[in-house]
Amino acid sequence: MKWSYMDHWRSQSPHGPIDQWESRTTMDRFLKQVAAVGYDAIDTFDFRWYQIMGEYGSVANYQEFVQERGLDRIVNTFHAADYDTRTYAPHIRETHANILEDFRVTMDRWSGIRLDNIIVMPATLYYDMEPVTEDKLKITAELWNKVGAITADAGVKLTCHHEFFCGIQSRWELDTFYAHTDPQFVNLFVDTAQHCIASVDPIEFYESYADRVSGFHFKDTRNHDLIGDYKRRPDSEIMARTTERWFYEMGDEDGLVDFENFIRAVARHGFEGYLSVEHDKANKLGGDHAESTAIAAWYAKNVLERVAAEEVAR
Amino acid sequence: MIRWSYAINQFKPQFDDFTRRRDHLRALRVIAASGFSGVELNAGSGRWEPLGNPQQMAANFGSVAGFSTFVSEAALDGVSSWFWDPSMRLQEDLTHGDDPTQPEGRDGLVAHARMFSSALAELGGDVLVVRPAPSMGDRTLDDTAMTALAESWNAVAAAVAADGIRLALHFDFLSPLRADDGLERLLAATDSSVGLALDTAEFTVAGLDPVAFYQAHADRVTHVHLKNAAAVDDLGEYTFPAPEFTVLRAGGSRAVPRWFTELATEPLLVDAPGFVSALVEHRYDGWVVVESDLSPHPPTSTMLNGWEVRYVLGPISADRAGARL
Numbered sequence: 001m002k003w004s005y006m007d008h009w010r011s012q013s014p015h016g017p018i019d020q021w022e023s024r025t026t027m028d029r030f031l032k033q034v035a036a037v038g039y040d041a042i043d044t045f046d047f048r049w050y051q052i053m054g055e056y057g058s059v060a061n062y063q064e065f066v067q068e069r070g071l072d073r074i075v076n077t078f079h080a081a082d083y084d085t086r087t088y089a090p091h092i093r094e095t096h097a098n099i100l101e102d103f104r105v106t107m108d109r110w111s112g113i114r115l116d117n118i119i120v121m122p123a124t125l126y127y128d129m130e131p132v133t134e135d136k137l138k139i140t141a142e143l144w145n146k147v148g149a150i151t152a153d154a155g156v157k158l159t160c161h162h163e164f165f166c167g168i169q170s171r172w173e174l175d176t177f178y179a180h181t182d183p184q185f186v187n188l189f190v191d192t193a194q195h196c197i198a199s200v201d202p203i204e205f206y207e208s209y210a211d212r213v214s215g216f217h218f219k220d221t222r223n224h225d226l227i228g229d230y231k232r233r234p235d236s237e238i239m240a241r242t243t244e245r246w247f248y249e250m251g252d253e254d255g256l257v258d259f260e261n262f263i264r265a266v267a268r269h270g271f272e273g274y275l276s277v278e279h280d281k282a283n284k285l286g287g288d289h290a291e292s293t294a295i296a297a298w299y300a301k302n303v304l305e306r307v308a309a310e311e312v313a314r
Numbered sequence: 315m316i317r318w319s320y321a322i323n324q325f326k327p328q329f330d331d332f333t334r335r336r337d338h339l340r341a342l343r344v345i346a347a348s349g350f351s352g353v354e355l356n357a358g359s360g361r362w363e364p365l366g367n368p369q370q371m372a373a374n375f376g377s378v379a380g381f382s383t384f385v386s387e388a389a390l391d392g393v394s395s396w397f398w399d400p401s402m403r404l405q406e407d408l409t410h411g412d413d414p415t416q417p418e419g420r421d422g423l424v425a426h427a428r429m430f431s432s433a434l435a436e437l438g439g440d441v442l443v444v445r446p447a448p449s450m451g452d453r454t455l456d457d458t459a460m461t462a463l464a465e466s467w468n469a470v471a472a473a474v475a476a477d478g479i480r481l482a483l484h485f486d487f488l489s490p491l492r493a494d495d496g497l498e499r500l501l502a503a504t505d506s507s508v509g510l511a512l513d514t515a516e517f518t519v520a521g522l523d524p525v526a527f528y529q530a531h532a533d534r535v536t537h538v539h540l541k542n543a544a545a546v547d548d549l550g551e552y553t554f555p556a557p558e559f560t561v562l563r564a565g566g567s568r569a570v571p572r573w574f575t576e577l578a579t580e581p582l583l584v585d586a587p588g589f590v591s592a593l594v595e596h597r598y599d600g601w602v603v604v605e606s607d608l609s610p611h612p613p614t615s616t617m618l619n620g621w622e623v624r625y626v627l628g629p630i631s632a633d634r635a636g637a638r639l
Contacts, residue, residue, distance in 0.1 A: 032617070070621070253336070290613040294344040294616070295343050298388075
């Protein structure tokens, strides 16, 4: 099993909290910590392209910097778009030309390295899309079929990651969306915590679409959203009054995700790609990204790999 | 063969930190995930020191064996060693610290050493690491005191050997052994059963070259603390009153923020690859405990040091071992 670590990171500096992109020195420390605890690779965000060009000169140069610290490569990039119903909204057909051009530019920028997936949140924030209707989901699917063709031309899979606060998060919305997308061009990226928060069983959901799944975010949560935080204005993710921190590392003692049975399902379906671990906002409520990253690596190596091996042996 | 362990002391910056089971579990998992196979404990006293001594282990884990199981479940091979500063009070038996320069207190010193060594043996450990003398302050070690010191540690080494445990004296930069060639005199005065725990950073801060010292005394070095140093106490401030606070923590007159740093953090006052090469050259067989005491970010320190061991220091020992064959 190969494990990749998704970009999220904060550490302290003499001038306060920083991320790893501040300098080569901070990136060096980040990559060494990730490699030290046994991850094989990293994922990133493609909005980092500007910092990469400024600091390293090219994406390929940055990947060499990654590899010099004991990691295989950059596996996936997350396309975190600035959704806006005026200019960039998958359920609004008038914005599609703009979105398609964005992906043409993006794939060109990352053409210097091999990527497995480009990951997207396939819908706007929920409140910008509601009421979520089948017609809106059809229009959204129409867009991503076209985007998937662009990324496939570049040798990269388009894959959809469903934040609990996006316009495609309930089981009906998910099933409707995937029914209208082309399996050749639109894949699924299962985030265990996001689905769990949205009361979609990540194991059952994964089993239903295993042949379209091209990756995962392994992370945990302690809360289901039972009161509609997913459509809270202006923000659900870090401003919900009920829940100051949604995400925890896998292996968390109060976590809701059944990772052992999840990895059994992954093993049964013979998934062969990298398994990505993510610690989204893990520094909230006194959390620490470095510690969470080590604890998750411990859990992956000492619990999940053992369970997966048992499942394969059966 | 070098075995790699990590010192747990950094995870407890203050007396009321690191008391809960969850804290211990997460620290051990961070150490294991970072590639280390053992953990060095730090002696302590009282109910807020669950890992500090056998009585507290029993209170928190049912027994010493219960704690051993807890360590194993974190995917570590076990406890490598236990660091004990005899000057610490032990609330458990209402004693106020042992002074090894005082012959009349030697029985108490030996009894406490056995308390730790017997538990350490049960935990699968090898080495009792001790602070050989209290901090310098206004203390001087005249010939009488040095003789008493040597006799005390000879007695302790013989006593803990009954548990299969080796004694290692841990010289630190606050030690009165810095003055008047004290460390050399103590080594000369003690039996060969009294080993030395060579701490690369403590030597460096004290103005001593750890590689040169090791080359000269390889036969006495039975334990290693490997860490980098950021500054040298070239003003001799170890003689300040209460130097554990005024110098070690407050940084002395220059307010040094950290005396000790990770193995590859600039400035590199300790040549870790050079030191490990020297260990391999002398066929060192024992624990190398990587330490980052007083780290402001313990998981990060452990992980960065784990990377150095995995990609830089481990291969040195593997290459050299291969070359010998």
